Amino acid sequence: MFSTALTTRGSSIGSHKSLKTAAATAASIYLQRTAIFDRLGGRAHHYSQIADIAKQAKEKAGASGGQRKKSSRSSFLRTLAWWTIGTGAFATLGYYVAKDELEALDFSEPPQELRMLDGKQYKGYPIIDSPDSGDGRQKLVILGSGWGAVSTLKTLEPNLYDVVVVSPDNYFIFTPLLPSVTVGTVEFRSVLEAIRRITKRVGGAYIEAGAVDVDFEKKYVLIESPGEGKAWLPYDRLVVGVGAQSITHGTKGLEFCHKLKTIADARSIRGHIMANFEKAVLPTTPLEEKRRLLTFVICGGGPTGCEFAAELYDFLAEDLKHYFPKSIQDMVKVVIIQSRDHILNMMDSVISEFAEKAFERRNITVITNSRVQQVTENSIVYTTKTADGSLVEHEVPQGFVLWSTGISLTPFTKQICENLIDSQKNRHAITTDPYLRVKGVLDGSVYALGDCASIEYPHLLTHISELFDSAHHTKDNEITRAEFSDFVRRMAKLYPSAASHLQSLVDNFDHFDTDHNGRICLDEFEHMLQYVDSRLTALPALAQVANQEGVYLGNTLSRLARMYARGQLPSQGSMELSKAYPEEIGRMEKDAVAPFSYHHRGTLAYLGRAAAADFGEGKAYKGSNLAAKYLWRSVYWSQQVSLRTRILLMFDWTKELLFGRDLSKF
Numbered sequence: 001m002f003s004t005a006l007t008t009r010g011s012s013i014g015s016h017k018s019l020k021t022a023a024a025t026a027a028s029i030y031l032q033r034t035a036i037f038d039r040l041g042g043r044a045h046h047y048s049q050i051a052d053i054a055k056q057a058k059e060k061a062g063a064s065g066g067q068r069k070k071s072s073r074s075s076f077l078r079t080l081a082w083w084t085i086g087t088g089a090f091a092t093l094g095y096y097v098a099k100d101e102l103e104a105l106d107f108s109e110p111p112q113e114l115r116m117l118d119g120k121q122y123k124g125y126p127i128i129d130s131p132d133s134g135d136g137r138q139k140l141v142i143l144g145s146g147w148g149a150v151s152t153l154k155t156l157e158p159n160l161y162d163v164v165v166v167s168p169d170n171y172f173i174f175t176p177l178l179p180s181v182t183v184g185t186v187e188f189r190s191v192l193e194a195i196r197r198i199t200k201r202v203g204g205a206y207i208e209a210g211a212v213d214v215d216f217e218k219k220y221v222l223i224e225s226p227g228e229g230k231a232w233l234p235y236d237r238l239v240v241g242v243g244a245q246s247i248t249h250g251t252k253g254l255e256f257c258h259k260l261k262t263i264a265d266a267r268s269i270r271g272h273i274m275a276n277f278e279k280a281v282l283p284t285t286p287l288e289e290k291r292r293l294l295t296f297v298i299c300g301g302g303p304t305g306c307e308f309a310a311e312l313y314d315f316l317a318e319d320l321k322h323y324f325p326k327s328i329q330d331m332v333k334v335v336i337i338q339s340r341d342h343i344l345n346m347m348d349s350v351i352s353e354f355a356e357k358a359f360e361r362r363n364i365t366v367i368t369n370s371r372v373q374q375v376t377e378n379s380i381v382y383t384t385k386t387a388d389g390s391l392v393e394h395e396v397p398q399g400f401v402l403w404s405t406g407i408s409l410t411p412f413t414k415q416i417c418e419n420l421i422d423s424q425k426n427r428h429a430i431t432t433d434p435y436l437r438v439k440g441v442l443d444g445s446v447y448a449l450g451d452c453a454s455i456e457y458p459h460l461l462t463h464i465s466e467l468f469d470s471a472h473h474t475k476d477n478e479i480t481r482a483e484f485s486d487f488v489r490r491m492a493k494l495y496p497s498a499a500s501h502l503q504s505l506v507d508n509f510d511h512f513d514t515d516h517n518g519r520i521c522l523d524e525f526e527h528m529l530q531y532v533d534s535r536l537t538a539l540p541a542l543a544q545v546a547n548q549e550g551v552y553l554g555n556t557l558s559r560l561a562r563m564y565a566r567g568q569l570p571s572q573g574s575m576e577l578s579k580a581y582p583e584e585i586g587r588m589e590k591d592a593v594a595p596f597s598y599h600h601r602g603t604l605a606y607l608g609r610a611a612a613a614d615f616g617e618g619k620a621y622k623g624s625n626l627a628a629k630y631l632w633r634s635v636y637w638s639q640q641v642s643l644r645t646r647i648l649l650m651f652d653w654t655k656e657l658l659f660g661r662d663l664s665k666f
């Protein structure tokens, strides 16, 4: 090989001088090798000497050999233990990082082709012949490709249902990183995962369409694909995870605002920010216009608004300052308009104050107790409440407005609520029971989760007499401590959302027992139920809520399918018969599974070179250094749904560190 290399080099260079150099190199390598052999020979001699000495020492050691052996055995065992722990930890980390990819490694057949049912129509629209694997599996239709839908798909056991996913977006968005996309800290594709890759795991099909209506009697969902028209898709079980849309509060001029919910939104924000800077730097732009262009207004001081402000600040402080004149930088204004008296008001007050101070240091203006009345092409009108309660109107020029003031029902979710008007009274979400089953669908075949749904929490006070009767076993109309503990145990199982509050009643039994007789009478019981009711609120619209609900639903659906398959629930045949008794099926399935229970794992907020986390019950973390920023990033990195996005994010963050964010506008 060595000679081949020489020949190749010689021929490619082709000069006498080069040949001479090559020969000299060969000679020197030969000499070096000889020297190495000599040295090795010497070493070998040296090693044999060492071996002799060691042998002598071993013989000398003689009697104390046993002890030595023991200590060398224990050091061997120690080394072995460290190796095992190290390899185990490495393998666990590797598996954890790649587990989604391993799960996606599915060599099964591609999904079945979806066809139309020949010549059949229902209410004027054709019917899709949804997949049927022919082994009696139920048809499971999942609407949406967001947090709730994806965690259901990732938890569902394969080969239990014929799955079809319907969503207008053929990808999942990792929404917590969407604010980072608006300024190019991470790229668009790094926060997306194709829904077909996720659906493949359960052998499911995907249809790019939006659901517009459901016929709960017939068990058909009406879907619409832009430009392709509408069609009915039959289901046995339906999961509604369609999310929510931005709330408008009836404010005029929202067409001049950006929203931040989709990749298209993030893309247009990124273009708009750069366009404003490029226009502002033009020598022909008047000074007032420059100021207007560089005024960025954020309506809404919730996590999305605050994280966008923080990302914008990072972009200005870390990148734009190197590429735009100082005079332009000095004109930049970032303003948050918040209707409440603090930003991040859903988090612990310590975090709200920390965020406000952090923003003050970063020259981000926070205007609280203010309501936006109107947005025009170039300005924003808002009112501020003064100390005496009167309203003062302000109008300021703006070059960019982000509207992020909360969420409301989508037209499809509204349609569902209208179809089930007798059971759906909530105007903000689809109401479900604690098993995530939509109220009003008697057989429990329709589930709703995530931002579009809200679990009905118990109004204990309205059932006070039944509850009081069920709590005490004696005839003296008072509840003993033991009876009360037993009652709380039963209720916590029934209403997991109230479990911690119910438990606190047991812990504070003496406090509620006002006459200190060691028993609870009806009046005292009423105070207890009032206490629990006042603490029960709807779950927040968070990715972690949708994610936990999806995991619960994936497990529940798998369990039910297995129970039907094993005959622990009536077979398909008898189910057909009992279609006449949908409540009976609903009750049976309810008894077969546990209700959903939510565990709050903390809410994170990025605040521009600072981050805060609220773990509930007064536990909060806040840090304003690089460690906090990287901690925030590592949490989201670990929550990615695939190895692909983990790698892309690593590249993006490294790229940003080395070269800064991309300033191109396209």
Ligand SMILES: Cc1cc2nc3c(=O)[nH]c(=O)nc-3n(C[C@H](O)[C@H](O)[C@H](O)COP(=O)(O)OP(=O)(O)OC[C@H]3O[C@@H](n4cnc5c(N)ncnc54)[C@H](O)[C@@H]3O)c2cc1C
Binding pocket: 143, 144, 145, 146, 147, 148, 149, 166, 167, 168, 169, 171, 175, 176, 177, 178, 179, 209, 210, 211, 212, 241, 242, 243, 244, 260, 261, 303, 304, 410, 412, 449, 450, 451, 452, 541, 542, 543, 544, 545, 546, 604
């Ligand atoms: C910018 C931003 C940042 C956020 N940051 C955080 C955070 O840091 N932490 C946190 O916990 N939460 C965060 N959230 C909230 C979180 O993203 C939501 O709570 C979560 O996405 C809700 O999940 P979901 O499945 O209900 O809905 P989504 O994830 O919104 O998914 C809804 C899906 O339904 C599809 N769809 C819509 N209409 C239809 C229809 N008619 N038929 C079929 N499909 C339909 C959509 O295309 C989408 O795929 C953030 C949200 C945003 C917008």
